[in-house]
Protein backbone atom coordinates (compact mmCIF):
# COMPACT_ATOMS: atom_id res chain seq x y z
CA UNK A 1 0.00 0.00 0.00
CA UNK A 2 1.38 3.40 -0.93
CA UNK A 3 1.58 6.34 1.44
CA UNK A 4 -0.91 8.18 -0.74
CA UNK A 5 -3.51 5.48 0.00
CA UNK A 6 -2.84 5.04 3.72
CA UNK A 7 -3.21 8.71 4.63
CA UNK A 8 -6.98 8.60 3.96
CA UNK A 9 -7.64 5.62 6.24
CA UNK A 10 -9.54 6.49 9.43
CA UNK A 11 -7.64 5.84 12.63
CA UNK A 12 -10.51 5.67 15.10
CA UNK A 13 -13.68 3.62 15.19
CA UNK A 14 -16.86 5.62 14.51
CA UNK A 15 -19.80 4.02 16.30
CA UNK A 16 -22.40 6.07 14.46
CA UNK A 17 -21.05 4.93 11.08
CA UNK A 18 -21.21 1.33 12.29
CA UNK A 19 -24.76 1.74 13.62
CA UNK A 20 -26.03 3.36 10.40
CA UNK A 21 -24.26 0.83 8.15
CA UNK A 22 -25.64 -2.14 10.12
CA UNK A 23 -29.15 -0.70 9.79
CA UNK A 24 -28.58 -0.06 6.09
CA UNK A 25 -27.58 -3.70 5.51
CA UNK A 26 -30.52 -4.98 7.57
CA UNK A 27 -33.03 -3.00 5.46
CA UNK A 28 -31.10 -3.66 2.26
CA UNK A 29 -31.63 -7.41 2.78
CA UNK A 30 -35.40 -6.91 2.99
CA UNK A 31 -35.28 -4.63 -0.06
CA UNK A 32 -33.25 -7.16 -2.12
CA UNK A 33 -35.67 -9.91 -1.24
CA UNK A 34 -38.58 -7.80 -2.45
CA UNK A 35 -36.85 -6.37 -5.56
CA UNK A 36 -35.43 -9.79 -6.57
CA UNK A 37 -32.33 -8.07 -7.93
CA UNK A 38 -30.17 -10.31 -10.11
CA UNK A 39 -26.40 -10.12 -10.45
CA UNK A 40 -26.47 -8.46 -13.86
CA UNK A 41 -28.67 -5.69 -12.47
CA UNK A 42 -26.28 -5.30 -9.55
CA UNK A 43 -23.32 -4.98 -11.95
CA UNK A 44 -25.23 -2.47 -14.11
CA UNK A 45 -25.89 -0.41 -10.99
CA UNK A 46 -22.22 -0.44 -9.95
CA UNK A 47 -21.13 0.63 -13.44
CA UNK A 48 -23.70 3.44 -13.51
CA UNK A 49 -22.71 4.60 -10.00
CA UNK A 50 -19.08 4.62 -11.14
CA UNK A 51 -20.01 6.85 -14.12
CA UNK A 52 -22.03 9.07 -11.76
CA UNK A 53 -19.05 9.57 -9.42
CA UNK A 54 -16.56 10.16 -12.23
CA UNK A 55 -18.84 12.73 -13.89
CA UNK A 56 -18.96 14.79 -10.69
CA UNK A 57 -22.76 14.42 -10.57
CA UNK A 58 -23.01 12.52 -7.30
CA UNK A 59 -23.98 15.67 -5.29
CA UNK A 60 -26.52 16.57 -8.00
CA UNK A 61 -28.06 13.09 -7.93
CA UNK A 62 -28.18 13.01 -4.13
CA UNK A 63 -29.72 16.51 -3.88
CA UNK A 64 -32.37 15.71 -6.47
CA UNK A 65 -33.35 12.16 -5.53
CA UNK A 66 -32.44 11.66 -1.86
CA UNK A 67 -32.33 14.97 0.04
CA UNK A 68 -36.12 15.43 0.10
CA UNK A 69 -36.59 12.02 1.77
CA UNK A 70 -34.02 12.86 4.45
CA UNK A 71 -35.89 16.12 5.17
CA UNK A 72 -39.29 14.46 5.23
CA UNK A 73 -38.07 11.78 7.64
CA UNK A 74 -36.66 14.49 9.94
CA UNK A 75 -39.35 17.18 9.85
CA UNK A 76 -42.81 16.06 8.66
CA UNK A 77 -44.06 15.51 12.22
CA UNK A 78 -42.54 18.70 13.66
CA UNK A 79 -44.16 22.15 13.98
CA UNK A 80 -42.87 25.11 11.98
CA UNK A 81 -42.26 25.67 8.28
CA UNK A 82 -41.11 22.55 6.46
CA UNK A 83 -37.60 22.75 5.03
CA UNK A 84 -36.93 22.10 1.36
CA UNK A 85 -33.75 21.28 -0.52
CA UNK A 86 -30.61 23.36 -0.12
CA UNK A 87 -29.68 22.18 -3.62
CA UNK A 88 -26.37 22.64 -5.41
CA UNK A 89 -26.56 26.40 -6.18
CA UNK A 90 -25.99 27.93 -2.75
CA UNK A 91 -22.94 30.13 -2.07
CA UNK A 92 -22.24 31.08 1.53
CA UNK A 93 -20.76 34.56 1.04
CA UNK A 94 -23.48 36.55 -0.73
CA UNK A 95 -23.24 40.33 -0.07
CA UNK A 96 -25.19 41.99 2.76
CA UNK A 97 -27.92 44.27 1.44
CA UNK A 98 -29.47 47.09 3.51
CA UNK A 99 -33.15 47.99 3.18
CA UNK A 100 -33.87 51.40 1.54
CA UNK A 101 -35.99 54.15 3.21
CA UNK A 102 -39.14 52.28 2.26
CA UNK A 103 -37.86 49.06 3.80
CA UNK A 104 -37.23 47.38 0.42
CA UNK A 105 -34.24 45.08 -0.09
CA UNK A 106 -33.14 45.74 -3.68
CA UNK A 107 -31.24 42.55 -4.59
CA UNK A 108 -28.08 42.87 -6.71
CA UNK A 109 -29.18 42.81 -10.34
CA UNK A 110 -28.04 43.96 -13.75
CA UNK A 111 -29.22 47.16 -15.38
CA UNK A 112 -32.46 46.15 -17.15
CA UNK A 113 -32.37 42.69 -15.57
CA UNK A 114 -34.63 40.60 -17.85
CA UNK A 115 -37.81 39.25 -16.28
CA UNK A 116 -40.97 40.37 -14.47
CA UNK A 117 -40.30 42.56 -11.45
CA UNK A 118 -41.36 40.77 -8.26
CA UNK A 119 -41.75 42.13 -4.74
CA UNK A 120 -41.60 39.16 -2.39
CA UNK A 121 -42.42 39.74 1.28
CA UNK A 122 -41.94 37.36 4.16
CA UNK A 123 -42.79 37.37 7.84
CA UNK A 124 -40.61 35.30 10.14
CA UNK A 125 -42.08 34.01 13.40
CA UNK A 126 -41.34 31.57 16.19
CA UNK A 127 -43.59 28.53 16.75
CA UNK A 128 -45.28 30.60 19.52
CA UNK A 129 -46.26 33.21 16.93
CA UNK A 130 -43.76 35.86 18.05
CA UNK A 131 -42.27 37.87 15.16
CA UNK A 132 -38.50 37.31 14.89
CA UNK A 133 -36.86 40.72 14.45
CA UNK A 134 -33.30 40.94 13.16
CA UNK A 135 -33.25 37.34 11.88
CA UNK A 136 -30.65 36.77 9.14
CA UNK A 137 -32.09 35.95 5.73
CA UNK A 138 -29.89 34.45 3.00
CA UNK A 139 -31.64 34.55 -0.37
CA UNK A 140 -30.85 33.14 -3.82
CA UNK A 141 -32.73 32.37 -7.04
CA UNK A 142 -32.24 31.91 -10.76
CA UNK A 143 -32.54 34.60 -13.43
CA UNK A 144 -34.79 34.83 -16.46
CA UNK A 145 -32.44 32.59 -18.48
CA UNK A 146 -33.19 29.88 -15.85
CA UNK A 147 -29.59 30.00 -14.61
CA UNK A 148 -27.87 30.80 -11.32
CA UNK A 149 -25.16 33.44 -10.85
CA UNK A 150 -21.78 32.03 -9.70
CA UNK A 151 -22.65 28.82 -11.61
CA UNK A 152 -24.04 28.71 -15.15
CA UNK A 153 -25.45 32.25 -15.71
CA UNK A 154 -23.72 34.98 -17.74
CA UNK A 155 -24.68 37.42 -14.98
CA UNK A 156 -22.00 38.76 -12.60
CA UNK A 157 -21.32 36.75 -9.45
CA UNK A 158 -23.90 37.27 -6.68
CA UNK A 159 -26.58 38.48 -9.12
CA UNK A 160 -29.99 37.88 -7.45
CA UNK A 161 -28.35 36.78 -4.21
CA UNK A 162 -28.19 38.62 -0.92
CA UNK A 163 -28.14 38.46 2.86
CA UNK A 164 -30.24 40.84 4.95
CA UNK A 165 -32.14 41.15 8.24
CA UNK A 166 -35.82 41.08 9.12
CA UNK A 167 -37.20 44.37 10.49
CA UNK A 168 -38.58 44.96 13.99
CA UNK A 169 -41.80 43.14 13.01
CA UNK A 170 -39.96 40.11 11.61
CA UNK A 171 -40.72 41.24 8.04
CA UNK A 172 -38.72 41.73 4.88
CA UNK A 173 -39.50 42.65 1.27
CA UNK A 174 -37.10 41.91 -1.59
CA UNK A 175 -37.29 43.57 -4.98
CA UNK A 176 -36.27 40.94 -7.49
CA UNK A 177 -37.51 39.37 -10.72
CA UNK A 178 -39.82 36.36 -10.99
CA UNK A 179 -37.79 33.10 -10.85
CA UNK A 180 -38.46 30.65 -13.70
CA UNK A 181 -38.69 26.83 -13.95
CA UNK A 182 -35.43 25.13 -14.93
CA UNK A 183 -34.17 21.69 -15.89
CA UNK A 184 -31.53 19.97 -13.77
CA UNK A 185 -28.47 18.97 -15.84
CA UNK A 186 -29.60 15.94 -17.85
CA UNK A 187 -26.77 15.13 -20.27
CA UNK A 188 -24.84 12.80 -17.93
CA UNK A 189 -25.56 9.74 -15.74
CA UNK A 190 -28.29 11.66 -13.87
CA UNK A 191 -30.05 12.26 -17.21
CA UNK A 192 -29.57 8.57 -18.06
CA UNK A 193 -31.39 7.69 -14.83
CA UNK A 194 -34.20 10.18 -15.65
CA UNK A 195 -34.58 8.45 -19.02
CA UNK A 196 -35.07 5.02 -17.40
CA UNK A 197 -37.77 6.57 -15.17
CA UNK A 198 -39.42 8.54 -18.01
CA UNK A 199 -39.10 11.56 -15.72
CA UNK A 200 -38.64 15.07 -17.14
CA UNK A 201 -35.77 17.12 -15.65
CA UNK A 202 -37.83 20.21 -14.68
CA UNK A 203 -38.18 21.96 -11.36
CA UNK A 204 -41.05 24.46 -10.85
CA UNK A 205 -40.01 28.12 -10.40
CA UNK A 206 -38.83 28.73 -6.83
CA UNK A 207 -36.99 31.10 -4.52
CA UNK A 208 -34.37 29.73 -2.13
CA UNK A 209 -34.23 31.14 1.40
CA UNK A 210 -32.21 30.29 4.52
CA UNK A 211 -33.15 31.82 7.89
CA UNK A 212 -30.94 32.10 10.97
CA UNK A 213 -32.05 33.45 14.35
CA UNK A 214 -30.49 33.02 17.82
CA UNK A 215 -32.08 30.16 19.78
CA UNK A 216 -33.67 28.75 16.62
CA UNK A 217 -32.88 25.96 14.24
CA UNK A 218 -31.61 27.23 10.87
CA UNK A 219 -34.43 26.93 8.34
CA UNK A 220 -33.50 26.18 4.72
CA UNK A 221 -36.50 26.22 2.44
CA UNK A 222 -37.99 27.25 -0.92
CA UNK A 223 -41.02 29.22 -2.11
CA UNK A 224 -43.18 28.02 -5.02
CA UNK A 225 -45.91 29.74 -7.07
CA UNK A 226 -49.44 28.47 -7.47
CA UNK A 227 -50.29 27.47 -11.04
CA UNK A 228 -46.74 26.45 -12.04
CA UNK A 229 -46.99 23.69 -14.67
CA UNK A 230 -44.20 21.63 -13.03
CA UNK A 231 -45.53 21.82 -9.45
CA UNK A 232 -47.04 18.32 -9.38
CA UNK A 233 -44.09 16.59 -11.02
CA UNK A 234 -41.06 18.47 -9.59
CA UNK A 235 -38.10 16.23 -10.41
CA UNK A 236 -36.64 16.87 -6.93
CA UNK A 237 -39.98 16.52 -5.08
CA UNK A 238 -39.18 19.70 -3.14
CA UNK A 239 -42.71 21.16 -3.08
CA UNK A 240 -44.68 21.29 0.21
CA UNK A 241 -48.22 22.75 0.32
CA UNK A 242 -47.29 25.39 2.90
CA UNK A 243 -44.45 26.66 0.69
CA UNK A 244 -46.78 27.64 -2.16
CA UNK A 245 -47.69 31.31 -2.57
CA UNK A 246 -49.91 33.19 -5.01
CA UNK A 247 -48.55 35.73 -7.48
CA UNK A 248 -50.60 38.91 -7.56
CA UNK A 249 -50.50 41.02 -10.72
CA UNK A 250 -50.04 44.72 -10.03
CA UNK A 251 -49.47 47.63 -12.38
CA UNK A 252 -46.14 46.70 -14.01
CA UNK A 253 -44.95 44.26 -11.37
CA UNK A 254 -45.93 41.18 -9.34
CA UNK A 255 -46.27 40.63 -5.63
CA UNK A 256 -46.24 37.58 -3.36
CA UNK A 257 -46.03 36.87 0.37
CA UNK A 258 -45.41 33.97 2.70
CA UNK A 259 -45.06 33.39 6.44
CA UNK A 260 -42.13 31.37 7.79
CA UNK A 261 -42.08 29.70 11.21
CA UNK A 262 -38.77 28.78 12.83
CA UNK A 263 -38.46 25.94 15.34
CA UNK A 264 -36.62 26.45 18.62
CA UNK A 265 -33.16 24.91 18.87
CA UNK A 266 -33.35 21.33 20.17
Ligand SMILES: [Fe+2]
Nearest residue numbers: 087089206208
Ligand atom coordinates in the same frame (compact mmCIF):
# COMPACT_ATOMS: atom_id res chain seq x y z
FE1 LIG B 1 -33.11 26.06 -7.31
